Amino acid sequence: MNMEDSINKKDPYADREAQKYERPIPSREFILEYLAERGKPATLKHLINELALQDPEQQEALRRRLIAMVRDGQLLRNRRDAYGPLGKMELIAGHVIGHKDGFGFVEPETGDTDLFLAPREMRAVFHGDRVLARVAGIDQRGRREATIVEVVEHNTKQLVGRYFEESGASFIEPVNKRITQEILIPPEGRSTAKHGQMVVVNIITQPSARERPTGEIVEILGDHMAPGMEIDVAIRNHELPHIWPEEVLTEAARFAKEVPEQAIQGRKDIRHLPLVTIDGEDAKDFDDAVYCELRGKQSYRLYVAIADVSYYVRPGTAIDREAYQRGNSVYFPAHVIPMLPEVLSNGLCSLNPNVNRLAVVCEMEINAKGTITSYDFYEATIKSQARLTYNKVHAMIEKNDKQVQADYPDLVPHLKNLYDLFAVLRQAREIRGAIDFNLPETKIVYDENRKIKEIVPYERFDSHRVIEECMLCANISASKFLLKHNQPTLFRIHEGPSDDKIKDLRKFLNELGLKMPGRGEPTPLNYSKLLQMVEGRPDSHLIQTVLLRSLSQAIYSPENKGHFGLAYEAYAHFTSPIRRYPDLLVHRGIKNALSKIHLSEDSIPQLEKHGEHCSTTERRADEATREAIDWLKCEFMMDKVGEEFSGVISSVTSFGFFVELSKVYAEGLVHISTLPNDYYKFDPIKHLLYGGRSGRTFRLGDVVEVQVARVDLDECKIDFVLAGEENKPRDRKQEKKAKRKEKEKKKKKKKKMKKSRRR
Numbered sequence: 015m016n017m018e019d020s021i022n023k024k025d026p027y028a029d030r031e032a033q034k035y036e037r038p039i040p041s042r043e044f045i046l047e048y049l050a051e052r053g054k055p056a057t058l059k060h061l062i063n064e065l066a067l068q069d070p071e072q073q074e075a076l077r078r079r080l081i082a083m084v085r086d087g088q089l090l091r092n093r094r095d096a097y098g099p100l101g102k103m104e105l106i107a108g109h110v111i112g113h114k115d116g117f118g119f120v121e122p123e124t125g126d127t128d129l130f131l132a133p134r135e136m137r138a139v140f141h142g143d144r145v146l147a148r149v150a151g152i153d154q155r156g157r158r159e160a161t162i163v164e165v166v167e168h169n170t171k172q173l174v175g176r177y178f179e180e181s182g183a184s185f186i187e188p189v190n191k192r193i194t195q196e197i198l199i200p201p202e203g204r205s206t207a208k209h210g211q212m213v214v215v216n217i218i219t220q221p222s223a224r225e226r227p228t229g230e231i232v233e234i235l236g237d238h239m240a241p242g243m244e245i246d247v248a249i250r251n252h253e254l255p256h257i258w259p260e261e262v263l264t265e266a267a268r269f270a271k272e273v274p275e276q277a278i279q280g281r282k283d284i285r286h287l288p289l290v291t292i293d294g295e296d297a298k299d300f301d302d303a304v305y306c307e308l309r310g311k312q313s314y315r316l317y318v319a320i321a322d323v324s325y326y327v328r329p330g331t332a333i334d335r336e337a338y339q340r341g342n343s344v345y346f347p348a349h350v351i352p353m354l355p356e357v358l359s360n361g362l363c364s365l366n367p368n369v370n371r372l373a374v375v376c377e378m379e380i381n382a383k384g385t386i387t388s389y390d391f392y393e394a395t396i397k398s399q400a401r402l403t404y405n406k407v408h409a410m411i412e413k414n415d416k417q418v419q420a421d422y423p424d425l426v427p428h429l430k431n432l433y434d435l436f437a438v439l440r441q442a443r444e445i446r447g448a449i450d451f452n453l454p455e456t457k458i459v460y461d462e463n464r465k466i467k468e469i470v471p472y473e474r475f476d477s478h479r480v481i482e483e484c485m486l487c488a489n490i491s492a493s494k495f496l497l498k499h500n501q502p503t504l505f506r507i508h509e510g511p512s513d514d515k516i517k518d519l520r521k522f523l524n525e526l527g528l529k530m531p532g533r534g535e536p537t538p539l540n541y542s543k544l545l546q547m548v549e550g551r552p553d554s555h556l557i558q559t560v561l562l563r564s565l566s567q568a569i570y571s572p573e574n575k576g577h578f579g580l581a582y583e584a585y586a587h588f589t590s591p592i593r594r595y596p597d598l599l600v601h602r603g604i605k606n607a608l609s610k611i612h613l614s615e616d617s618i619p620q621l622e623k624h625g626e627h628c629s630t631t632e633r634r635a636d637e638a639t640r641e642a643i644d645w646l647k648c649e650f651m652m653d654k655v656g657e658e659f660s661g662v663i664s665s666v667t668s669f670g671f672f673v674e675l676s677k678v679y680a681e682g683l684v685h686i687s688t689l690p691n692d693y694y695k696f697d698p699i700k701h702l703l704y705g706g707r708s709g710r711t712f713r714l715g716d717v718v719e720v721q722v723a724r725v726d727l728d729e730c731k732i733d734f735v736l737a738g739e740e741n742k743p744r745d746r747k748q749e750k751k752a753k754r755k756e757k758e759k760k761k762k763k764k765k766k767m768k769k770s771r772r773r
Contacts, residue, residue, distance in 0.1 A: 039075045040065055042083060046099050049089070055096035087123065087166065090146060105146045105163055112141030112192035120147045120160050129160035138162060138223045140170040141192035168220045173197060173229070174250040175215065176238060176728065177207045186215055186229070189251045191729070195221050203230030210238055214250055239727070241464035244645040245346045252638040255340050256351050261332040266355040269326065269362060273370045277325065278395045284375065285397040288428055289319055291365050292402045292481050299343075299352070300365040301590045303373070303398045304484050306431040313387070314380045314435045318488040319396045321363040322372035323591035324601040327354065338624075341631025343593035346642050347458040352593070359592050367401045374601055376488040376588070380435065384442025389491040391604050400425060407477040432480050439483040447539025448581045449565075451558055456679045458646060466650040469679045485589045486580065492588035492600055497574065499607035502617050504596045504625050506585050507575040508568040511536070515564045521699045522560055526553065538581035555662060556715020560701065569629040570596050572621035596628050645730050647680040652725045658737045663716045666703060668696040671712050673720050673734055682732030684712075684720060689736070 025031070027041035040048070048065075049056060056064070058080060062073050080097055083089040087107040089097045106129065108120040116133040118141070129147055131139075139145060144167035147160040175186035175197065184199040189212075197215055207213050215229035235246045249256050258266075289303040305317040327334050337353050344351040352359045365371050373396045379388045400422060409415040410426060411433050419426050443450070455472040489506075496503045511519070516536060523529060528548070532540040541561060548554045565579065570587075577585040588604075591597040599621075606613065661673040670685040686694055689712075692705035701714035712718070720734035 035075070037069055037072050037075070039067065039072050039079065042079065042088065045079070045083065046088060049097065050099050055092055055094075055098035057094070057096045061097070085166070087144075087146075090164065105148055106160070107144070107146055107166065109169075110136075110139050110141055110143045110145055112136065112194065114191040114194065116194050118192075120145060120162075127158065130157040131160055131162070134223075135160070135162050137195065138221055139165060140168070140195070140221060140227075141190065142169040143167065144169065165220070168217075170220075171217055172232075172250075172253075173215050173217065174235070174247055175213065177209065177211050177213045177231070179209045186213060186231075187728075189247055195227055197227050197229045199229060199231060203228075205231040205234060207231050207234050212236060212238060212243060212247060239649065242349070244642045244649075245349050247645070248346070248638040248642040249351070251641065252634050254344055254351060254634065254638055255336065258355060259332065259336060262336045262355060265332050266357045269357050271357075271361065273362065273372060273395075277372055278370065280393075281372070282375070282392050282394040284317070284319075284394050285370070287317060287396070288399045288425060289317060289365075289396055290400045290402050290425060290428075291367070291398050292404060292407055292477065295403050295405065298350075298364070299359045299592045300398070300401065301592050302481075302485065302488075303365045303396060304432065304481070305428060306435050307428070308431055308434075309379065312382050314431065314438070316378045316380055316435060316484060316487060318376045318378070318484055318589065319365070319373040319394065320376070320488070320589055320597075320601075321365055321592055322374050322393065322601070323354070323358070323363050323598055324374075324605060325372050325393075326358055326362060327598060329602070333358075337595055337598065338627070341595050341628050342635055344635040344638060346639055347646065348460060348464075353595065354592060363592050365396070365398045367398045369397065371396055371398070374604060376491050378487055378491055380438070380487065382438060384438045384440075386487060386491060389495065391492075391495055391608065393605070393608070404475055404477040404481075407480070408475040412476055432484070433476070436476065436480040436483050439487070440479070443483070444542070446581045447537060447542040449538055449541045449561075449579045450545065451562055452545075453555075453558060453562070454679075458643070466646055469647065469650065471679075489588050490582050490585055492604065493574070493582075493584035493586035496586065496600070496603050496607065497584055500612065501603045501607045502572055502613045502621055503586060503603040504570045504572060504599050504621060504628070505574045506568060506577060506587050506596070507571050507573070508577040508579045508585075509566050509575055510578045511564045511566065518699055519560065519564045522701065523557075525700050526557070528557075538578055542581075553715050556701075556713070559664070559714065567633075570625040570632075572618050572625060594628075595631075596625075599624065641730075644681075645727070647678075648725060648727055648730050648732060651678070651680050651682075651722060651732050652727065655722050655725060658719060658721045660717060660719055661734075663712060663714055663718060666696070666701045666712065666714050671703060671714075673718060675720075676717075680732060682720075682722070682734045684718075684734045684736060688723075 025040050025044040027043055028038065031038035031041050058077055061076065065076075067073050067076060080089065084091050084097070089099060090105055091097050106120065106122050106124075108122040108129070110131070111119045111121055111128070116136060118131040118136045119128040120131060121128050129149065130153055139162060143165055145162050146164045146166055147162050149158050150161040151159050153159045170193070173186070173188045173190065173193065175188040177184070177186050177199070184201070184204055185196040186199060187196055197217070199215070203218070212235040213231045214233035214235065216232050217227055217229050219225070219228045221227040236243060287305050289305045291300040291303045293300055301321050303319045307315050309315050327337060333355065340351070340353045343353045354363065365373070373394050375392055375394045375396070377390045377392070378386050381387050406418055407429060409418045410422065411429055455474075456469050457472045458469055459467045461467040493505060520530060528544070530536050530540055531543045544561065545558065548557045551557070568577070568579070574584050576583045586600050587594055587597045588600045589597065591601050659675045659678060661675040663671050664674040664681060665672040670683050672681050672683055674681045686703065689703075690705075690708070690710070692708045692710065694703045694705050696703055702711050704711040719737040721737045722732065723735045724733040725731075
């Protein structure tokens, strides 16, 4: 028996490798086990000899496999080009998380506690890089401190920042504050950029311990405060796909402007039904149309027709690949990056009035208790009867505006049916215990120069809630339908709060004299009842904020874990396939079920990957829009330095507290050093700062009067000081004196306690 046969017998995955490759080599699992038993790293040459791989093709295959295993974090290659298992070499693989103050962390891929990176270590990496690190010791704060052994993967290839020229040198300061290195720009890479302009830079050389990174300017965005700059910067800073690839434009050009006649064949024709779309004033893509009719006194029949995007966007096409990369449409103030090309998003897939459109319809029977007693899904042809807005429907039904009603006489009875159904569904929602936060939303109003004119609260009417409840009905019906047909899909899951968050929440409520209703682990109904209990209290905004922060973030997953916030056992996104890729996947799942096509269990790993990707693109969009809005609000406050405003404390930290201005809705920091002379302690459970001598407190939700002290547009920061007080930095000597007094008091108290015990 030769050596190779002996190895094949020891390799538990030899048969698998033999089926995959004509000239198989040892499996990854065997290589890891072999190197671990070997006790020391081995070079490629060592492994070729020891594993008796004489065939040159097998030797090349082993070389490629070792490289792949290094890339995947299974092996490490040292400076002598020898390979060893990561675990045996006491190295931790993870991603770098940068901090604006220059230090950072390694987030281990195993899910363990983060490792601290000192500023000297951060000089050699960018935020997001994948590294191998070794624990070097414990720092003064008890954190595990790491040393970076190797950068496995550089994940920053392009940056957006502000271009500067100083003393003959050129560099950019990145907009992303997690990247603190300046990027040097050599003379040949400066293009025509001018000092102070916003630019996009390709990274030429990555940072190292000895040298700063270099780059070349590939795009000049324009002047720092040009109209729309905040959106251009946010798009590039968060790497949002925003330019259609040529192949997508080619595919999009093939679509006709009208629905082709052959597409209508074989579908249910419900063009006679008075379906209508109800959206915001500025909406251009209409995903959904609704119609409701009474079924005697005891039930309603609700039709929710959703644009049949899956008919036009087929798996594997260029448009599908790009839609997946985008994950969702991104909505900035007065600007949208659509998930689909305009010919689809605003044309064929948009349920525009008085034209034929393809739809997937959810037809439901709902009883007087708000229970969906039956549902049916089918492909249909529809024709929307009107493009209505929330404001118009609010005027017609809630305000009984006869003039507006006269414009839509045939539709008013059907709209009233929707409102009657809404009342029933609303009551069912309260009984079910769905959590309903009443936190203000804002809208930015521009002037003719596209600068902020004002920031106003976004008005919500029952017309908004009517559509929301209709969409919820369709979404839960979709999830039930897919589960019934055992069709793998992406669910929208929202897990309950963690044990630690519940523990902190209970402590916080106890401080206010409140208790979470019910016993044991809180339910959505417990949360809902608590919100009803605090309604009307002066601190209700504070309590709502803390309750909201105790909840986890909703994500997409093929594993159904229910939706805690909405109090549903199963929930899926079905109603917005124009702007959300998960909805498109749900539509495909429904069509598979209707066609009796069943996906195998093998599709679950792929769906898990899709779920993670879509959850990531959703967070990316949220972060990008929030960044652009924060920048706009900061710009809006630039000419208001010295002015005084009333605001609410929106967050409390160890270094101060943030205040959201009541009528402006901009947020800024009152730093602890500007508070009245005292030594302030931070209580994370009570969400407050309190003065050791004065006893003065600053609590989440408190109303305070502040003065705008400073606005930094580059840092996107607004600094406040308390209005009407001596806003000087703290007297450090006074603080030390106060500390000494406090220690003396504690000592005296301990002595008294000891004496009383002796007695």
